[in-house]
Amino acid sequence: TIDRIETIKLIPDQENEIIVINVQNFEEVVSEIYHSCAQQNIIPPNGMSYSQSGDQITVIAKMGRQITLQDRLCLDLSRKSFFDAQNKHQDLTQRIVQHLSALEPQLVISPKENLVTNDVPIILEIIRQKYPELWFIDQFQWQSRQGKINLLTTFDQQKLNLILQENEKLKLAVAKYTAFKHQSPYKNELQLAKQLMANVKYTSKSQDKYENDHLYDSIGCLVNGKCMCQGYAMAFSLLAYMLGLNVIQVAGIMKNPQPGQNPRHRWNMIEIKGKFYHIDTTWIKDQSCMIYFNFSDELRYAQIRMDDEFVLIPPKADTMEANYFEVNKKMITDLDNTMKYIKNSKPGIKHYFCTKEVDVNVAQEVIQLRYELGTPLKYKTGYSAQLPLNLKYVEFELELDDVMLIKDFPKDSINFNAKYIVHDDGNFKQNIQESLKLGAASVNWKQWGQIYEISYVKK
Structure with a gap:
């Protein structure tokens, strides 16, 4: 009977004959067989034939092979994410991760899971968030039956060796990037950001097909040193997890993209001392861009709006307390402190700070100092840029006058x-x-x- 199908011991890699009595609907039988395959970790048949006599249905089905769950990628299946609470299929998500970790190309979903098409993007996004090691997740395809997902396919068996090879490279790269550990989460985060700044180049298109294939993932970022914003975000998530940091990814649309620029953007948020901040490692090209190291919603959403296709709701980031310029006392809000900062700046070194609602001309302030102190300090070069929210970034270099x-x-x-x-x-x-x-x-x-x-x- 229908309620006893799941008690049948299916035989993998062989033709199975299943006789069901007291049933009129073949579709119900198929759903239960799929459920049994899921319970017994057997790849379901590509097709089934059946015959019906009265209320008895006989099904002939060639079962696939037995799936063995080997944790080949050594994933930490206990990882938690801020977004977990937004996932109504947490147990199923864990099972999908286990199968992906075992590098099994197909996963059978029981009809009893009630997984519908709209749920899949949420599950995939949460897996992408928590397990950046699964860089091949965007190759997911799914099949549905009677409106419910019953089979997920990630990659074909031919790609298995390639994935294993890439992951060996990724493990080595991650070990290299995380060969340190500070007591302070802030210092760990800062060192990761500086390493990405020094070793990775933003690339929107490469002449090399291999590189193009990985511009959106952590392989491109950490192994090839070339990627787009999604590659940065996935790589930073992976490295942060390795160092015990609580990090997520967020996606948005740039309000004023450059001509020809893809407006879609992805970055990270990180929790420091119980508060979330945005961190955009794509935009941190050098020290001048450290305003994008731990910044608030106010600054983020002045430039970018949330992507309607991003299926999760991120936390609030309502402070700049852990911003790089704030922590290093380079967020200056009055002219007196600006003068003190310039006065204490050493010659021959690039200096940089952010001002808020203070319009400062460094060259003029240096001359003022020369007048007041008779100092040989001389303005050499400088650059300033207007940021949103009345923020102004200032970079300058001083030299000692030889007269x-x-x-x-x-x-x-x-x-x-x-x-x-x-x-x-x-x-x-x-x-x-x-x-x-x-x-x-x-x-x-x-x-x-x-x-x-x-x-x-x-x-």
Whole structure:
């Protein structure tokens, strides 16, 4: 009878004859046979033939081979994710992960699981989140019967050796990237981000087909050193998990993409001291981009909106406390502290900070310092960029001037090897004329606001 089909011991790799009594509907019998295959880890038959006599149905089905669950990828099946609570098929998801971990190409889903098409993207996204090692998950295909998913196919048997080879490379790369462990989750996260910044290049298209095949996964990022944003996000998730960090992936649409740029974007969120932050390792190209290391929803969604096709709801990130610039005291909100930062900056080193609602001209501030302190500190190069939310990124480099600096106009004689720094008191032109009488042929000056830097030329 129908309720006893699952008690039958099916024989793999052989033709099975199953006789069912007190039944009128062949579809019910097929569903129960699929359920039995799932329970006994047997690949289901490609097809079945049957004959019916009254209320008795005889089914002939050639069963597939027995699936043996070997944990070939050594996945940590106890991993937790923020998104687990949004998955109503957690037990089934765990079973899918076990089969993927065993590198079994097909998985039978019992009709009793009530898995429908709309549930599959959620399950696949959660697996992608928790197990970036399963980089081949996007090859998933599924078959349905009577509106319910009954078979998942990941890859054909021919790809098995390739997957095993790639995963050996991935294991070595992960071991290399995680050959450290700090006490602080923040420091672990920072070192991972800096390693990706140093070793991985964003690539949207490669001449090499092999590289193109992996631009969206952790193989591309960690093994090939070339990938797109999804590759960065998956790789960062994998490395973070290895170091015990709580991390997820999020997807969105850029509001103002460059011409020809794919607007879809994927990045990570991470939990630090009980609070979630965004971290976008794709956008952290160098030290100038560290504003995207642990930042808030406010900054993220000023540039990107959530992707309607992203099937999960991410946590809130309502603070910048663990942002790189905040932690390193480089988020400056007033001019006095900006001056102190510039004053304490060492020559010959690139310095960078973010200002909020402070419009600062570093060159002018350096000149002001030269005037106030008589310091030989000199502005060399600089760059600034406007960010959302009245944030401005500033990068600059200083050097030591090789000339003597003298504050005020010359009095008795002119030192032609020195530069004079003066503040305009309203008598600048008159003072220049007076100083020329001390033996100078001409005078050159640069002006920054009320500050003048003057050099004299001998007759």
